[in-house]
Amino acid sequence: xxxxxxxxxxxxxxxxxxxxxxxxxxxxxxxxxxxxxxxxxxxxxxxxxxxxxxxxxxxxxxxxxxxxxxxxxxxxxxxxxxxxxxxxxxxxxxxxxxxxxxxxxxxxxx
Amino acid sequence: xxxxxxxxxxxxxxxxxxxxxxxxxxxxxxxxxxxxxxxxxxxxxxxxxxxxxxxxxxxxxxxxxxxxxxxxxxxxxxxxxxxxxxxxxxxxxxxxxxxxxxxxxxxxxxxxxxxxxxxxxxxxxxxxxxxxxxxxxxxxxxxxxxxxxxxxxxxxxxxxxxxxxxxxxxxxxxxxxxxxxxxxxxxxxxxxxxxxxxxxxxxxxxxxx
Numbered sequence: 363x364x365x366x367x368x369x370x371x372x373x374x375x376x377x378x379x380x381x382x383x384x385x386x387x388x389x390x391x392x393x394x395x396x397x398x399x400x401x402x403x404x405x406x407x408x409x410x411x412x413x414x415x416x417x418x419x420x421x422x423x424x425x426x427x428x429x430x431x432x433x434x435x436x437x438x439x440x441x442x443x444x445x446x447x448x449x450x451x452x453x454x455x456x457x458x459x460x461x462x463x464x465x466x467x468x469x470x471x472x
Numbered sequence: 473x474x475x476x477x478x479x480x481x482x483x484x485x486x487x488x489x490x491x492x493x494x495x496x497x498x499x500x501x502x503x504x505x506x507x508x509x510x511x512x513x514x515x516x517x518x519x520x521x522x523x524x525x526x527x528x529x530x531x532x533x534x535x536x537x538x539x540x541x542x543x544x545x546x547x548x549x550x551x552x553x554x555x556x557x558x559x560x561x562x563x564x565x566x567x568x569x570x571x572x573x574x575x576x577x578x579x580x581x582x583x584x585x586x587x588x589x590x591x592x593x594x595x596x597x598x599x600x601x602x603x604x605x606x607x608x609x610x611x612x613x614x615x616x617x618x619x620x621x622x623x624x625x626x627x628x629x630x631x632x633x634x635x636x637x638x639x640x641x642x643x644x645x646x647x648x649x650x651x652x653x654x655x656x657x658x659x660x661x662x663x664x665x666x667x668x669x670x671x672x673x674x675x676x677x678x679x680x681x
Contacts, residue, residue: 390542391549407546408564412572415539419575433548434541 371405375413376422377456378402380441380449383423389436390414414439422448506551515547518560525570530581530668539573585664592659596652600629607631608641627651 382388382396390411397405417423422445427435441449506515519540526536550559563569603625611621615635622632628649636642 389545389549391546394550395553406562406564407550407559408562408569408572411543411546411563411569412575415573416575430545430548432545432552434545436545436549437538437542 368404368409371402372409374456375405375409376417377449377452378405379410379413379417379439380422380445380452383439384441384446384449387438387440389428389438393439417445421445506548506556508556511551511556514556514560515544515551518547518563518566519543521566522570525567526574528581528583529570529574530579530584530665531570531574532579543569580664580666580668582664585660585662588663589656589660592656596627596655600646600648603629604631604644604646608633608644611635611641611644612639627654 378397379393382393388396391407393414394405394407394410397410414423418425418439421442423439424442425437425439428438430436506512522543523536523540526539531539547556547559550562607623611633612635615621615633617635617637617639620632620634622630624630628651630647631644632646633641633644
């Protein structure tokens, strides 16, 4: 994957996390790993954990603890109805934005 | 003499044992389950710094316990894939992480308020000593023998000194009033931000089940 501007990624982190959690409930580090596997290698824990905390505070995500044999209980995140709405809204906004950007940049090229 | 040494050794031994037990308790509650003692110490140090930063930001004890528990679990999971130094490096500074996580959890910062009030008290005591010394030097220069000079300073401070016949102040006193508590109280309120007790209610977290 080409290098992506970290500032650009920060703006997308909410959409990405809501999408991943809606696919499968998971805990913080596992979400980081899934992002990396999806090609977002530059997405550091220092960006993901605060974003998860913000989404939890905003009640877009709910949490529950699952005991772990590797240490303290893991905090799993699941999407709330408000989170589903936010995900739909953000997806639509993103699709609209990428459409506009593509239209502009590719329209200029042709 | 020997019994004195026994008492001293017993006291020192007790202090060392208490310190070790305290450290062990602290260490066990902050360490992440990662391979290697050095890595455990590194991760515990990071978690302590994170907890400290959260405390300064006004995050409540129970919330901090939840957040540090989550961090320890994430460090333990990440340490299975990479060395702890790399894991901690990717997380960035513990202070920045705490700031990001606590952005909407901030309550009153009582610790910062207390520190500011103490700093104000120390500054006030230093200023009082400086004023007292200046006052005494002035009395020695300008007062007549056995004359008592009294000066009022800001915040209700009153300095009084009586010159002896050798050109030295033979009696001096200073009295303060409750007004001297104003500065520490203002510092405490400004830095502890108690108004967040009201604003935080709107951003109460979803409880973990």
